[in-house]
Structure formats: C-alpha cells, structure tokens
Amino acid sequence: MSLMGNLNRALSATTGLQVRRATPAAPQQPTRTGAKPGKRPTPVYRCPAPGDLATDRLLRRPVFIMSPVRSGSTLLRMLLNAHSRLHSPHELHIRRLEVDFGSRLSQRAMSALDLERGDLEHLLWDRVMHRELVRSGKDVLVEKTPSNAFVHRRIRDCWPDARFVFLLRHPVSIARSWHEGDPDKRTFDEAAADALRYMKAVENARQAASGPADGQPAAHHTLRYEDLTADAEREMRDLCAFLGVDFEPSMLDYGRRDDTQVVKGLGDWRDKIRTGQVQSGRALPAEDEIPELLRPMCEAWGYSS
Structure with missing residues (x-):
C-alpha cells in the first residue's frame, strides 16, 4: 500500500479524516501592465447662482492662467507670486481630484x-484652493496648471466670477521647447502634435471667455511670452491693472522671495527659471520653419500671415 493509503488508514481509525490531493488551482490571469482605466464621464453638477456663491464657494474671483505647456507659465506665476497680494503656487491639478460615493445610501x-x-468635487476643489490662499496670508489666488484649459468650461461653471489670463507663445517655440525638455521621450513631430492639443484647448477657452456665460463674458486678459521676456515691467503693469492690484517693482526680481521655490514635476524647474530674474526669450522662428501642422495655430495667434 502506498504511503498515502497507510496515512489515510491510520487517520481514519483515529480521527475519521482522510487526506486528499487538492484540486489544481486555475492559472492566474496575467495582469495588464500600463493599461489605463476608461475615462470617467463628466459628473452631473449645477452652476451656483450669484446669490448662492456666498454659501457654495469660499474662494472668490480666483485667477486661472490658461497656457499651453512650455509657454512660460512658471515664469509668469513666479512674477505674480512675488507680489504682496498675489499667491500663485505650483501646479495644483485640481481637475484630477475626484469624489465618489461609497454606498448608495451616501449618494441618496x-x-x-x-x-x-460634480457638486462635491467642486466643493473639494474650492476648499483646497481656499486653504492654500489662507495659508499664504494673501488676497488673490492664481492657478497655472496647463491642463486646466481642457476643462475651462467646468472651471467657469464652478467659479462664475473667475478671471482668466491667457499666455500665448509662438507655436513652433512651444514645440521645440517641449521636445528639448525630453528629446529621448518625444521627437519634434511628436512634441508638436502633443503640444498642439494644449494650444487648441487654450484657444477654445480664449474664444469661450469672450462669449457670454449667464449673459456676461468672462473677465480675461491676454499677453504673449515674447512680450513678457522683452519688457517684463510693461507687461506686469498691464496685468496688475487687470487684476486690480498695484504694480510692485520687486516682482521683477522674484528670486529674492523664499516662497517662490519651484517644485520638480509641477512646472518648470530648470536653471533658467531658477535665476530669479526674467531672461531673454529665444529668437522667433522664420516663416519657412513653421511646419504645416502648426501653421493654422500660428495664424490664429498672429505669428504668421
């Protein structure tokens, strides 16, 4: 008799139990690495009426910098953050803060x-940004995450009194800078196609800001990176006037302030921005250097005829 048979005979005599071979487990299905979850649909939400803002929103008249990637938004936010009344932190990516119901009862x-x-997400966004403003001890919050342009309508619905600053740059310069930031990750053509998504979103937001929402266009101001680097004082004076604050010369020497430190991965953190002063921009691309992919956007933004 086999060892298993002898063991079972002894176990049966003493305990009434037997040892049986386990059924082989089904092979585990390999998990897909890098698979992205499906895009969640935009949640239902309501737009607060003017009379409801006092109870529904802590943050009033926030400012959003709408710009493509590699357009100088980190430089602009550093200049603004050096103002005694303006707080412009690193990119907050609030649109990625989501809320879900843990049960049907909580939903009810x-x-x-x-x-x-969607309403709960808006309350969360508002609370996070208001907390950051209160911690700064300043009066006005300025948010500069480039991907906000993709949800500009929802931001405007969340804060009907929001103000928008559109920062434009030559599309070819944007594509070159995006490529040079990580040439092993993306070719110039890939960088141009990817950056163009942001440019189109910014242009859509710019057009929407000029149109009515609840009967009124959004308060907005447009400036160009090339003008900012050529004459920072003039551009900042104009922007401060739009924001309703006095221009402060110390803004141009933003590196003197301790609270304007850059955070790697949340905006530009390279040597040029760390100098603490506005540096000259690169020369504008020649007309024959504009690829066909970017030509329509160059024309829309006045960089090509």
Whole structure:
C-alpha cells in the first residue's frame, strides 16, 4: 500500500479524516501592465447662482492662467507670486481630484442636499484652493496648471466670477521647447502634435471667455511670452491693472522671495527659471520653419500671415 493509503488508514481509525490531493488551482490571469482605466464621464453638477456663491464657494474671483505647456507659465506665476497680494503656487491639478460615493445610501443623502458628485468635487476643489490662499496670508489666488484649459468650461461653471489670463507663445517655440525638455521621450513631430492639443484647448477657452456665460463674458486678459521676456515691467503693469492690484517693482526680481521655490514635476524647474530674474526669450522662428501642422495655430495667434 502506498504511503498515502497507510496515512489515510491510520487517520481514519483515529480521527475519521482522510487526506486528499487538492484540486489544481486555475492559472492566474496575467495582469495588464500600463493599461489605463476608461475615462470617467463628466459628473452631473449645477452652476451656483450669484446669490448662492456666498454659501457654495469660499474662494472668490480666483485667477486661472490658461497656457499651453512650455509657454512660460512658471515664469509668469513666479512674477505674480512675488507680489504682496498675489499667491500663485505650483501646479495644483485640481481637475484630477475626484469624489465618489461609497454606498448608495451616501449618494441618496447627498442628493437630498441637492449635491451630486460634480457638486462635491467642486466643493473639494474650492476648499483646497481656499486653504492654500489662507495659508499664504494673501488676497488673490492664481492657478497655472496647463491642463486646466481642457476643462475651462467646468472651471467657469464652478467659479462664475473667475478671471482668466491667457499666455500665448509662438507655436513652433512651444514645440521645440517641449521636445528639448525630453528629446529621448518625444521627437519634434511628436512634441508638436502633443503640444498642439494644449494650444487648441487654450484657444477654445480664449474664444469661450469672450462669449457670454449667464449673459456676461468672462473677465480675461491676454499677453504673449515674447512680450513678457522683452519688457517684463510693461507687461506686469498691464496685468496688475487687470487684476486690480498695484504694480510692485520687486516682482521683477522674484528670486529674492523664499516662497517662490519651484517644485520638480509641477512646472518648470530648470536653471533658467531658477535665476530669479526674467531672461531673454529665444529668437522667433522664420516663416519657412513653421511646419504645416502648426501653421493654422500660428495664424490664429498672429505669428504668421
């Protein structure tokens, strides 16, 4: 008799139990690495009426810099953050802060308060940004995450009194800078195509800001990176006037302030921005250097005829 048979005979006599061979487990399915979850649909939300802002929003009249990647938004936010009344932190990426219901009961409870998932997300966005403003001890918050341009309508719905600053740059210069930032990751053509998504989103936001929302266009101001680097004082004086604050000469020497430190991965952190002063921009591309992919955007922004 086999060892298993002898063991089972002894176990049966003493305990009534037997040892049996386990059924082989089904092979585990390999997990897909790098698979991205499906895009979540935009949640339902309501736009607060002017009379509801006092209870629905802590943050009033926030400022959003709308710009493509590699357009000088970190430089602009450093200049603004050097102002005694303006707080412009690193990129906050608030649109990626999401809320979900842990149960149907919690969803019913919030719905009874007239709060859907989108409304709760807006309350979270508002609270995070208001907390950052209060911690700074300043009066006005300026947010500069480039991807905000993709949700400009929702931002405007969340804060009907929001103000927008559109920062433009020559599209070819944007593509070159995006490519040079990580040439092993993307070719120039790939960089141009990727950056063009941001440019189109910014242009859509710029057009929407000029149109009515609840009967009124959004407060907005447009400036160019090339003008900012050529005459920073003039451009900052104009921008301060739009924001309703006095120009402060110390803004141009932003490196003297300790609270304007850059954070790697949350905006530009390279040597040029770390100098603490505005540096000259690169020469504008010649007309024959504009690829066909970027020509329509160059024309829309006045960089090509």
